[in-house]
Each structure stands twice: as structure tokens, then as C-alpha cells.
Amino acid sequence: MNDAMKGDRIAKVLARAGLCSRREAERWIEAGRVSVNGQKLTTPAVTVTGDDQVLVDGNPLPDAEEPRMWRYHKPAGLLTTHSDPEGRPTIFQKMPQKMPRVISVGRLDLNSEGLLLLTNDGGLARRLELPSTGWLRRYRVRVNGRVDENKLAKLAEGVTVEGQRYGRIQAILDVQKGANAWLTVSLAEGKNREIRKVFDHIGYPVGRLIRTAYGPFQLGKLDRGQVEEIRPKVLREQLGLTADKSKRHR
Template sequence: MSDKPTQPGDRIAKVLARAGLASRREAERMIEAGRVTVNGRKIDSPALNVTAKDRIAVDGTPLAEPEPERMWLYHKPTGLVTTTNDEKGRKTIFDELPDDMPRVMSIGRLDLNSEGLLLLTNDGGIKRKLELPSTGWLRKYRVRINGRPSDEDFAPLRAGLLIEGERFQPMQVTLDRQQGANAWLTIAIREGRNREIRRAIADIGLTVNRLIRVSYGPFQLGTLKPGEVQELKRRVLREQLGLESAPPVGTARRSRGRGKKTPHRKT
């Protein structure tokens, strides 16, 4: 057992994430870029503990008191990217969120042509926790593919694939029905690698032409319409994430995206 005393407070990156500015990894990059000061002095390493007595600023702006942890369900439409800023000038989900939403971060991503359930949070700690593979939450998708596959065609997905040196964990695949020239599947995964389902389907010689995420762990897309946002109830957060409290629940609201807005996340 080490005799080294434990430093009081929390790591600076954790504090920045808790304030909703960024994930912990992104906060570490902000620190390394020299954007963070503590008690008036610029820091360049996240290996620092801070307490409530310390004065923290990012880009010269004092860090606000953290809000209670909050989460929202969002029905992402196709045609939006899940980034704060897009180098190609495409619309992002943050352009389309309701104007009265606080700064939020997405938990994981859905690519441009994918749709369905996306979780949003104001808390970087929640984002990090739910994105970790060790959390093990199942993510389910309704997937439409072109062709007339048999159930046996999906055996490689169920066994696990190796694509361009990248190991894909076994997927749960159900062939639901044939609809004209297309087939509908239900696919469940636990890792959520970049374009994982599309790449896996392509590896067995088929093509995805629609992909809808219908659940993420215990959270369901349900009847939420494209563009709508629904804040999770206090009880649900407490039960599913072990949080002590959460703010009152809002009602489902449709995204408006009325021109240029203040970004929902600064990184």
C-alpha cells in the first residue's frame, strides 16, 4: 500500500466535463492546447486536482457552476452529421436542436445517412461512461438491405468478423421479413464502432439502404418523431444511471433549426 497522500479535489478534466464543456478526453486536449487557466495561471497538463476554492477559466471565461446531470432522447433524422462543426459545411444535429436547449454533447454518433435514437447529455462524465465498451449496453437497429438473403448468410456476423485488421464482436441478427427487393433485419451490437453495421453487411456482399437505431441500452426510440427531443425523467435517470437527482422533465419538442445559433458544445 502506498504512503503517498491523496490529493484533495477532482482532476481538472473531470471538472470541465462535469460542467458540460466537453468529454474528459476533449477536456484534456483543451488543457494541452493551453486554453485552461487555474487561479490565473495557464496549465498544460490534466494531471492536476482542483477544489471548489480554485478559480478555473476556459478561453478566459470563468467556469460556471455545474448544472444537475440531464439527458435527452433525440430522434436524429437523416442528412445531419453528429459533430459540433463540419468541415464540409453540412448541417449538424446541433444546428437543429431547440433554441432553449442548454449546451449538450452526443453519446456516441449516428452517421449522416443513419437515423433514430441518439442520446444527448449536458454532462461529460455521463457521456464517457455510456460510451465505454465496458458499460455493455445493447444497441438495437432496424436495418433494411437490398437483396434476398437467407438466414445463413448472417452467420459470419453472429460469429464475429475481422475487417481490415479490425475485430468486430459477434452481433445478434434476426432476419425479419422480405419486402419486395429489400429485406428487413434487426441487429443488436454492444460496441458501436464507426459504421460498424454498414461495414459488416458490406463484408458479406450486401448493402444497407436504411438504418434506424431503435434503442440504446434501456432507452427506446418509441414514438418520438424525427427531429423531436424528449428529456428523461428524474426517476429514470436515478434508476438507470444511479444519479442522485435530476431537473424536472420537459415535454417532447420538435427541432426548429432557425438559422445560426450558439453552439451547443464548445471544444
């Protein structure tokens, strides 16, 4: 049986259409916004094929587009979310008007800054967030305290903080300036506020955190707040896709 006959879970289909992430799709279904063949869904445990009529808020899904990706230099003070109950500013409110609806690949917290990848393809975003891609996330981190490099070296073994296990972290001391130090930190997963929690745990609170790279994509000289699309040829090469496969990889 081919993939078209087997179909896909509805949340994956919505994400692939670039409408939302899989988690958001599940919330939309709970809110009664999604129907299949005229029946309103009450659970995301539904598989659909190309023969099914899927509507969101009464509207059909847009045609699948070529996956696109942008580099964005996130400033501190913005949330990586489409909406905030507290009304705090988000990165999506700062996007240029010509931008299509995009989803972030991973997140940076309110006070973190630097490189954030954005894509029109929710399935691609999810795939690139997985540690199995092998893509390292690299950061420049300013911490408070006189840094003991032996403590940094031990992070390569992983660390448990308040019952949460964090994997290998590579941390290198770049420069010690008085009571503060700048580090280069690399990790493969990036759980919620991982760097801040780990370094606070070993006695070096983070004062500033800047993501400089996500896999092969670099922050480079991108100005704060600037968005720049990654050329399709470069994107296909880095994802291991051909032009013919780029629409079907999901």
C-alpha cells in the first residue's frame, strides 16, 4: 500500500499545510475548528487521505507549497509564540507584512536572542527540532562568576537538574572579564530553558544568551530584528532534497 492510500494523522496534515504546529492542530481540534467530510472532529486520532475533505474554520486547506525557510535575528523581549494571554509582544507581530504564515523551528525564550529559523512547513519544523537530525545549536553565553573549566568539562557527561536529565553540553570558556565570563555553548537538543537551568545549577547564572547557529545555518551579520530567506537551492542541499522531492519529503 502506498503512502497516499495509507494517509496521515490529521495534525500532521494541518502542520504540513503550514497552518500551524502539530500541537496547535490538536488544540484547534479540541476547539471544534476542524472537520473531515462534514464531520467536526473531537479527537486528533484520525487519519486522512487526499480523498478526504478537510476544513479548518469552514475553509479548505491551502495547496502544499515548496518548503521555505528564513533566518531571523530575534531580539530579547519578544516571545516565540503566535499569541500570548498576557498580551506581551511576540516575534510574529514583528514580521514584515509580506511574510507568509510561518512557524519557528524550536524556540528562544523571552530574554534570549539570536538566530531563530522560521518555516512555512510545520512538518519540517518538527523534524528539524529532533535530536536525531544531529544538528547542533550553538550559543554565546555570558555568565556571572569566576568560571572553573573543570565544571564546564563535566557537562559533556550530561547533568540532572531537579529530576530533569539533560544530555551532553559542550561549553568552552572564551574570556573571563572580572565577575563575568563569555562562553561558547553547543548542544544537540535544547530543552526548555536548558542552558539557563543547567548553568544556574552549577553556580553560573546566565546574564545573556545569543544563539549563533542552528545546524548549518548561521546568524552571521544579520541585524537584530532582520528576516532573510534562505535560498531554495541552499535549503534543498542542507536538507538532502532534490527539487522534485521537496514537496513530497513530508
